[in-house]
Amino acid sequence: MAAEHRRPVEPDAAPTVPHHPALHAATTEQSSVPQAEQHPTEPHPDTSDTDTDTDTDTDTDQPDPNRWKALIICLLGGGIVLLDVSIVNVALQSISSGLTGATPEAVQWILSGYALAFGLLLVPGGRLGDASGRRRMFVIGVGLFTLASALCGFAPNGLVLVIARLVQGLAGGLLTPQVTALIQQLFRGKERGTAFGLFGATVGIATAIGPLVGGLLITAFGTENGWRFVFFVNLPVGLVTILLAFRYLPATAGSERSRKHDFDPVGILLLGAAVVALLLPFVQSEQWKSNAKWWLVVAAVVFAVLFVLWERRYGRTKEPVVDLGLFRRRSFSLGVGLATVYFAGFTPLFFVLTLALQSGLHYSALLAGLASVPFAIGSGIASTVGGRVVHRFGRELIVVGTVLVLIGLGAVIWVVANHYGPDLGWWLVLPLLVAGIGSGLTISPNQTLTLSEVPVQQGGSAGGLIQVGARVGSAIGIAAVGSVFYSTLASSDGDYAQGLPLGLGVSLVFVAAALVAGVVDVVVGKVHGTEASV
Structure with missing residues (x-):
């Protein structure tokens, strides 16, 4: 498999995707910066007045000496955002019983509001990072997320908690694309694959371990107020991350600070409207029963068309929020599509499994969280390994990963159908471990290959697009799986042994679609001699 990959593209040295001339000018300016300025041997100075980063670190042969310390900081910041996607799931019962005004509608918005706000700011946040x-x-982003977490923890009623979760989501949407962009900026070649592997491990572990952490906190601090510590746990991590970020994350070179960028406000508004209109009917599918909600999907398509038309016009003379030329690269367009359908299959697993364990089998929050540990272990190990070998195997590694996820999910369905009972958690250990290994070989290698031909200057907005695909996929997957799951429960008098396998069968279809996308890319790449590589 490792044999005849085409020569790896080096976007850091010679961007291959057409984009606005100002970006080329910036690259020229940056190359004139003295090397000593670009690569300090001491930790980066605190330049809080001009604390923007530089793309020059990756435009020379000398890597940033603080890149691995910077990566740890990025993973800390990105990790608390990803943890909050799943940690709240096991806290919903505690919130419902312990918080004034926590109506079913408010509880639903605690989940869906975060998802909406998170998706809304991913691409604009990436663009802001690229430009500012x-x-x-x-x-x-970390500071706002930490403050919002404190507000969540001290919330006196359901309304305040919903508002704080919306702010949390916006902060997460601003922060997340900076993580992928900084990895792309600081690392090259095999090291970049390794770094994205560690990021993928963080994604998998944070998503899977969230229910366990939430369960431990609720067990330790009680059902009535334990949910508050689900949010308080972010505070020390956020404060430490901010302090270390000023010391080790790269600041901009002098020539880059003097550049002026276009922020494309019209493009940002159109894209934001398209994302919200697309996400809202899916994240509110259980509470908003009327079919009228699906008209928002039509509105999303209209906004998306207007966005494309505007970006084409705006991009002729200025820097658009999204360089549409990126989608002419098969590695990027297919990678975004693969991430979308994969997350549609991957994310709902813990949503319905946690519900079945807690509501169906009456597991405590802690035991329900423990059930996800095998997946987290498999995902963490495989992501690290996958990041190290993706340069050898390319997208064939992702094909292997999705096959393992299919096998693991299929085994979960069989186990639930045949061994649904108090010992279900033990029966799920091996299937979830296999699915976790497959997930680790899918997420981080796909991230690495998708961004392999993206110029560093566009890393933030490009990374934001991948995350938007993942968020949209997650929302669609949870809505589709949840619809089958809940309708089966309603028609079978609450039989989780029927509802869970049928719901996860929908997840299986989405993962199979990701497998097909990966196989098509491998086949087309071999036929045309353009196999994706690092």
């Missing part, structure tokens, strides 16, 4: 500085946007 990734360290600056990273620190602002």
Whole structure:
């Protein structure tokens, strides 16, 4: 498999995707910066007045000496955002019983509001980082997320908690694209694959371990107030991350600070409207029963068409929020599509499984969280390994990963159908471990290959697009799986042994679609001699 990959593209040295001339000018300016300025041997100075980062670190042969420390900081910041996607799931019962005004509608918005706000700001947040500085946007994102977490923990009623979760989501949307952009900026070649492997491990572990952490906190602090510590746990991590970010994340070179960028406000508004209109009917599918909600999907298509038309016009003379030329690269367009359908299959697993364990089998929050540990272990190990070998195997590695996820999910369905009972958690250990290994060989290698031909200057907005695909996929997957799951429960008098396998069968279809996308890319790449590589 490792044999005849085409020569790896080096976007850091010679961007291959057409984009606005100002970006080329910036690259020329940056190359004139003295090397000593670009690569300090000491930790990056605290330049809080101009704390924007530089793309020059990756435009020379000398890597940033603080890149691995910077990666740890990025993973800390990105990790708390990803943890909050799943940690709240096991806290919903505690919130419902312990918080004034926590109506079913408010509880639903605690989940869906976060998802909506998160998806809304991913691409604009990435663009802001590209234009205004990734360290600056990273620190602002972590700071805002930490403050919102404190507000969540001290919320006196359901309305305040919903508002705080919306702010949390916006902060997460601002922060997340900076992580992928900084990895792309600081690392090259095999090291970049390794770094994205560690990021993928963080994604898998944070998503799977969230229910366990939430269960431990609720067990330790009680059902009535334990949910508050689900949010308080972010505070020390956020504060430490901010302090270290000023020390080790790269600041911009002098020539880059003097550049002016276009922020494309019309494009940002159109894209935001399209994302919200697309996500809202899916994240509110259980509460909003009327079929009228699906008209928002039509509105999303209209906004998306207007966005494309505007970006084409705006991009002729200025820097658009999204360079549509990126989608002419098969590695990027297919990678975004693969991430979308994969997350549609991957994310609902823990949503319905946690419900079945807690509501169906009356597992405690802690035991329900423990059930996800095998997946987290498999995902963490495989992501790290996958990041190290993706340069050898390319997208064939993703094909292997999705096959393992299909096998693992299929085994979960069989186990639930045949061994649904108090010992279900033990029966799920091996299937979830296999699915976790497959997920680790899918997420981080796909991230690495998708961004392999993207110029560093566009890393934030490009990374934001991948995350938008993942968020849209997650929302669609949870809505589709949840619809089958809940309708089966309603028609079978609450028989989780029927509802869970049928719901996860929908997940299986989405993962199979990701497998097909990966196989098509491998076959087309071999036929045309353009196999994706790092």
